[in-house]
Amino acid sequence: MGKHSYTGRGKNGWFYVVIAAFIIPLVVFGIWSLVDRDPTGSDSEKREFQSPPPLSAKTWFDGTWQKAFDTYYADTFPKRESLLAKNRELNRLYYFAPGGSSEDDPNNNDVILVIPGIDHSGDTGEGITPPPSDEPASAAPSVETSVEPSTEPSVEPTPTPTPDLPDLDNNELDVKTSQGIIIAGGRAMEIYSNSPSVTEKYAAAVNLYADTFTNSRVINIVVPNAGGFYAPEEYRTGNLDQQAAIADMQEHLNDNVVAVNGYDALRPHTDEYIYFRSDHHWTQLGAYYAYRAVMDAIGETPYELDELEAGEVDGDFLGTLYNWSASYPQSSVIKQNPDKVQFWRPIREFTTRVYTDLKMNESTAWNGYVISSTVKGIANKYMAFMSGDQPLIKVSTDVGNGKSVLVLKESYGNAFVPYLINHYENVYVVDPRKFNGSDTPSGDLVSFIEANPIDDIIIIDNPFPMANTTYIKQLRDLVE
C-alpha cells in the first residue's frame, strides 16, 4: 500500500454505494408489492388467499386487521411462487441428504425426512359444494349414469403448516395429532402414535352404537394408514405399531360388535397399490380388501374386482402429504412418481342424493356422485369418491333386497362405500365431523334410524380418528 492512504470524499462515495445497495432493493420491492396485481390464490399450495378485512376501529384495535394484512401481504408478495421454488433449493442445505440420491432413485430407502405433522383434530374433511345449476327443492333424484359435478370441486384450504397446537377445548389435551410425516422408500407417510386411554374411549363409543341400535348389526373396522406398513421399522413398532394399536382397541369392543381387523385385511396385499404415495388416504384397491373382510365377517359374498367396472381419474394425483412436504427437497422423489386414482364403479343402477342434515331436508339437498372421473386440480383427486366429505349421502340402488346400511366414516370411508352399493338397497353415509359442532347442524341418529330402519351399521376409520377425542365425541354426540 505504501504511504498512500484512502480517505476523504472518495471513501464516502463508496459508503453511499453500500447505502444505495441496501435501500434500493427494499424500496423497489416495496413499491412493486403495492402496485402489482395480487393473485387470488396459490395452485401449488392448494389454497385461496384471504384478503384482509376492511380497516376499521374494531379490526384495528382487536389486531385482526394487522394480522390479516401481514398474512395477505406475504401471500401476495411479488414473485412469491419463484421465491418458494428457490426456498426448496435453499432447503437442500438445511435438510441435507448425503449423496443426494433422492432424485435419482425413487426406491432409495435411506431418504427419510421427518417434518412436523398435520393436526387432524380440526379436520372437518373436504367436500365439494353443490352445483349451483341444481334446483334442489324440485329436482327429483336422477338416475346416475356418469354424473359429474357441474362445477369444479372446490376444497377447503389446507391447513397451513404451523407448529402451534390448535385451540381446543381445554379438556381435550389428549387429542392425538400426527407425529410427523416421513418420506422413505419413495412415499410420504404419516406416523401414527398410539394413545391407549383414548382408543379405549373409541371402543366405548362403538359399543354405545351396538347397545343403542339393538335392531341393527354394528360392524367396526379400523384400517392402518400407509405408515403402518411401509414406514421404516422404527416408525411402526412400539407405541407406533398400528397392528398392536388396532388389536388393543378391539379388545375393548363388546361381543355385540362385529369387529373386523383392518390390519389383517390389508397385510397380505402390501405389494399391491393399496395406498397413495403422495396422499394420506388409501387407494380404492386398498378399500377393496377392507370391503372383502367386512363381507366375509357378515357372511356375504363379496364381488370380485373384475366383475366391477374399472376406470381411472384423469390426470396425475399429488395429494396432501406431497403438498405438506413440497418445500423440502426430499419430496421431489414423490413428484417424479405421481399417483393415479383408479376406481371401480358399482355395477348396479343407483341415484345419489347429498343432504346437509339428518332430517334429509330436500330444500338444501342436491345430486352428488359416487365416483367422478374428472376431478379438477392435481391435489384434489381423492375427491373422486362420494362427492368428498358430506354430512349425509343417501344412495338408492336397484338391488331390491330391502336392506339398508349406514356407514359412519371419515374420508377413508369414501373409497370404501362404492363397493357396498352392490349389496344394499339403501346406503346411507354419515360423516360425524359434520354434525353437532358450533357451526354445523345438530344430528340425531336415534330418530334418523327410527325413520330409516338400518340393518347394518358400519363404522370405518383410519387410526387417527380412533385416537382423537374430538372425533370420538362427535361419534357419541350423534346418538347421545
Added chain:
Amino acid sequence: MVFSGFTFLFLFLPIALGLYFVLPSIRLKNIALTVLSLVFYAWGEPIWVALLLFSAAVDYCNGRVIGRYRGKAPAKVCMVLSVVINLGLLAGFKYLNFFIGNINSLFGLSIPTSSLTLPIGISFYTFQTMSYTIDVYRGNVPVQRSFGKFLLFVSLFPQLIAGPIVRYSEVEPQLSERHTTPRGFVLGATRFMCGLGKKVLIANYAGAAAVSLLDGGITGGSTLGSWLGILLYAFQIYFDFSGYSDMAIGLGRIFGFKYAENFDYPYISKSITEFWRRWHMTLGSFFRDYVYIPLGGNRKGLPRQLLNMLIVWSLTGFWHGASWNFVLWGLWFFVFLAVEKLIGLERLAKIPSPIRLIGTLFLVLIGWVFFYYTDLNAGIGCLQRMFGAGVPFVNAEAKLALTQNIPLLMICVIGSTPLFGYFGKVLVGMSDRGMVHPSLIAIPAVVYNAAMLLLCTISLAGSSYNPFIYFRF
C-alpha cells in the same frame, strides 16, 4: 411487528428510512421516529400501546418531580412510586396468573385467573423507564424536560420489544443531537443484515430441528437425539436473541443511536461467570446496578454476597417467564456462580482451557433444558433421556437428524465463535485507516447485504415458522 417479516422489511423500513432522512430538523425526525415506533408497537399491541404511553408518562412525571424536589421527601416518594408502578405492571400483566395458580394449588382454592395477555416487550420497557427514574434520583442523569424526547427514548422501535435494555444515560445526548454518518449507516445496515440472517437463516431452522428432537421425537427419543436437540435449541436461542440485538443495534445506528452490546460470543466462555458477562449483557448489568449493588454487592462479607447473588439469580430467572422452571434455571446458574466464587477463578484457570470450555458448555446446555420445558416433569424426562435412562443411545431418528443438520451445525459452531466478527473488525479497521482501496470494503459489503436480504426473503417466503422467542419475556 417483527423485523423478520415482509411487512417490516419492504413497507415499514423503507418508509421509515425515507421519512427520517427527508425531514430536515432533529425535532421533526424525532416526531417521525416516535410516531413510527408507536405504529410499530400498535401493529402487535393495538390496545396495550396505552400501557407503553402510561409507563412513559409515569416516569416522565416522576423524573420531573424528583428534579424539582431533589434530596427531599417527594423525590424519594416518586422514586418508590416508579418502582412500585412498573413492577406492579409487570406483576399484573406477567406474573398475576402465576401467583394465582400457585396460591390455588397451595391452598386448594380456585381463584379465577386473569385473561390479560402479556403485552409485547413489557419486560423491557418497564425496566428502561424505571431505571431512568432511579438514575435521576441518584443524580446520575439529568432530568428530561421534554416528554416527546422521553417517549422517543422509551418507544424507539429498534429496541422496543426485545431489547437490548437501553439505559437512558447511553442515549440522552442523542435525543437532542445526533448525526448519521455514511460510515455509521453502512455499519448499521450491515449489522442489521447480519442479525436478520442469524434469525431467519439459522435460528428458525435450528428451532424447527430442536423441537422435533426435544419433544421425544416420533420414536420416543434417544440419548444422542436429546443432546442434539438441546444443542440445536441452544443455538436457536443464541442466534435468535443475539440476531435480534444485532438488528436493534444496527437500526439504532442507522438512525444515529449507539446502543450497548448485548452479546459477546457467550458459547466460548470458560466459566459460568464469564458466560454471564457475555450473555444478555444489558440484563446482567441492569440487575447488577439496580439490585446486586444496592443490596450491598460483595461489600458486606461472603455470606451476604452469596445471599445477594441468590436473590439476583432468582430474579433473573423469574424475569424470563412467570413459571418455576425459569426460577430453577436462574438458580442453576447461581449454584455454579457461587461455586466459582468460592473456589476462585484464578484457581480454576489452572484447569486446561478446553476442559473449562466443555465443562461450561455442558452446564449451560443442562440449563437450557430447564429453560425449554415449562413443565418440570417433561424437563426431567429430557434429562433422563440425555443421561441414557430408558432410551437407546442412538436410534435412526437421531442419526437422521444428525446427518440432516450437519451443514446447519457447522454454520452454528462457526457463527458462535468470534471468527466472522473478527474478520469484520479487521475490514472496518483497514477501511478506517485508509489501508485499502474503499471498493475492497464496499463491494463485499454490498454483496453480503444483498445476499442476506435475498436468502432471508426466500426463506421467509417458504416459512411460516417465525416466532421470536424473546417476545413474550
